[in-house]
Amino acid sequence: MWLFMENLFRWFRSYLVCSFKGGDLERLFNMCRHQHIECWNMIWENGCCRCRICLRDFWKIRSFIRKTNVRIHIEEKHGFAFFLVFLQKRKGLWIGMTGCILMLYFLSAHIWKLEFYGNSYYTDEKLSKYLSEYENIHPGIWKQTIDSPSLEENLRLTFPDISWISIRTEGTSLIVSMEEMVKYDAKRDSKALPRYIVAKKDGEIVSMVTRSGIPKVGVKDKVSKGDLLIDGINEIKDDSMTVTEIRTVGADGDIYAVVTETYNKTYEFLKTCKKYEKPIFRWTLSIGNQSFTFGKGPESGEKNKTYDHFTEIFCLFSYIYLQKDQYISFETLPEWISSAACKKQAEDELSDTIREFSEKGVQILENNVKIVMYENRAEAKGNFVLIESIGENSKTLMDEAQNGEIGETHEYNRIND
Numbered sequence: 001m002w003l004f005m006e007n008l009f010r011w012f013r014s015y016l017v018c019s020f021k022g023g024d025l026e027r028l029f030n031m032c033r034h035q036h037i038e039c040w041n042m043i044w045e046n047g048c049c050r051c052r053i054c055l056r057d058f059w060k061i062r063s064f065i066r067k068t069n070v071r072i073h074i075e076e077k078h079g080f081a082f083f084l085v086f087l088q089k090r091k092g093l094w095i096g097m098t099g100c101i102l103m104l105y106f107l108s109a110h111i112w113k114l115e116f117y118g119n120s121y122y123t124d125e126k127l128s129k130y131l132s133e134y135e136n137i138h139p140g141i142w143k144q145t146i147d148s149p150s151l152e153e154n155l156r157l158t159f160p161d162i163s164w165i166s167i168r169t170e171g172t173s174l175i176v177s178m179e180e181m182v183k184y185d186a187k188r189d190s191k192a193l194p195r196y197i198v199a200k201k202d203g204e205i206v207s208m209v210t211r212s213g214i215p216k217v218g219v220k221d222k223v224s225k226g227d228l229l230i231d232g233i234n235e236i237k238d239d240s241m242t243v244t245e246i247r248t249v250g251a252d253g254d255i256y257a258v259v260t261e262t263y264n265k266t267y268e269f270l271k272t273c274k275k276y277e278k279p280i281f282r283w284t285l286s287i288g289n290q291s292f293t294f295g296k297g298p299e300s301g302e303k304n305k306t307y308d309h310f311t312e313i314f315c316l317f318s319y320i321y322l323q324k325d326q327y328i329s330f331e332t333l334p335e336w337i338s339s340a341a342c343k344k345q346a347e348d349e350l351s352d353t354i355r356e357f358s359e360k361g362v363q364i365l366e367n368n369v370k371i372v373m374y375e376n377r378a379e380a381k382g383n384f385v386l387i388e389s390i391g392e393n394s395k396t397l398m399d400e401a402q403n404g405e406i407g408e409t410h411e412y413n414r415i416n417d
Contacts (some may be wrong), residue, residue: 014055014079021048023070031064032057055081111146112139112317113173122159130158139288139319143169196251197230199223200392203257213251228338229255229391255391261384263369265349267342268377274308274330284323298327305329342378346371350380363387 020028037060042051053061065072087093114131116124131137135151148167155178156162163181167174197213205221213230217223228350232251235243282295298307310326350369357364370383 010054012079012080014081015052016055016058016074017050017052017076017078018058019050019073019075021071021073023065024068025049025070028061028064028068028070031068032061036058037061052077052121055079108172109143110139111137111141111143111169111174112170114139114176115173116176116178118178119180121161127155127176130155134158139172146174177361195232195396196228196394197232197253197255197391198394199225199227199229199255199257199390201225201257201259201390203259203390205255205257206387207256208253209255210253212249213253215253217255223390225259229253253391254389256387257390258365259297259386259388259390261386263350263353263383264379264381265346266377266379267337267346269337269339269342269374271335271337272332273335275333276308277329277331279326280330282327284325284326286321286323288319295325296328297325304333339373339378343371343373346378346380357384357386360388 015334017202029039037053037057039051039053042049045049064070114124114128114137116127119127128305135154137146137151146167146169152165152167157166161181162178165176167176169175198213202224203221203222203224205217208215208217208219209227210230213232215230216228223229230251230253232249234247234249236245238244238249280296280298282293282297285292285294298305298309307327307329310328312324312326314322314324316322350371354364354367362387364384366385367382369380369384371378371380
């Protein structure tokens with residue numbers, strides 16, 4: 001660290017790399033030592049002495065050189081003084097540095113980003129729209145024009161659910177921190193249980209766990225789609241079997257059944273393919289509400305052509321976006337697929353279906369799907385025998401919907417809404 005600081009100090013003082021030859025070198029360096037003139041990195045080679053000396057001391061030893069008849073040659077120049085000379089010869093560099101500093105000062109005096117913290121009920125888009133339309137606060141505004149106390153008061157008056165708000169500037173960002181006074185609604189937050197749980201598929205019950213409600217079926221019972229599995233209404237009866245009270249408990253439980261899933265897919269050997277041509281591009285630069293478009297779109301080409309359209313949007317800066325639209329024209333041509341390729345596609349899709357069953361937690365008891373090859377197509381057909389959850393939530397039953405007996409359901413919905 002000390003060596004680095006010493007070299008840095010010498011660089012700011014500026015120094016020369018010189019070679020001394022001939023004359024009385026010993027007398028020359030004795031005179032330098034007597035006058036406290038520093039010479040460092042001294043090397044003796046080929047009858048001359050090479051060393052480094054400060055620029056200010058170099059002018060002091062000119063008289064010593066004449067007295068000792070020593071010849072001196074300047075080999076290198078280093079330091080801040082020579083760097084300034086280097087800059088004086090390059091005016092463009094000075095202009096560029098000055099312009100860069102002025103541009104940084106100009107850009108740093110504006111707000112380029114709005115950041116909101118602590119808001120959950122009021123979205124960032126809603127707050128940004130209010131600031132832009134009613135307070136004239138938008139990206140690109142001068143920092144000096146922002147009155148934070150007045151802006152905080154207006155936001156509290158406009159949005160009554162804001163209990164505390166603070167506005168400050170950090171760099172080129174306007175930071176809006178707030179706390180909302182959100183009203184707690186127990187009905188809205190509580191998750192009401194469904195009125196019924198009905199079967200969504202035909203099957204035979206193999207497992208049933210009821211957490212709430214009255215089970216209407218049992219293990220080994222066969223059910224059809226729409227059959228009632230768990231009732232969420234508990235009827236309290238007296239000794240005469242008269243209903244004295246109806247308690248809404250909701251239906252909740254896990255019901256698993258053996259079901260049969262049909263699988264049937266066809267793969268034709270003759271398919272259509274797209275032959276693409278050279279794409280055309282259109283670029284759109286959006287700055288705030290202004291847009292500038294470059295390039296040509298499909299409307300400038302032939303009208304009878306069909307195009308595939310791909311769009312990419314790049315965010316260059318806050319409120320500055322670049323959109324790239326790529327249009328590729330194509331022709332639809334017939335294409336023959338080999339029987340081996342069709343069979344492989346059928347096998348791959350069948351494997352994907354089995355994997356999806358496993359990811360969903362569905363147990364496969366039997367796999368009766370077979371791939372059959374024909375002259376012009378391949379077919380994968382058959383069925384799976386599965387064990388899966390067949391319960392689904394419902395507010396009404398199929399019989400009630402048909403007969404119009406939904407008064408009880410309306411009462412349940414009224415209670416839970």
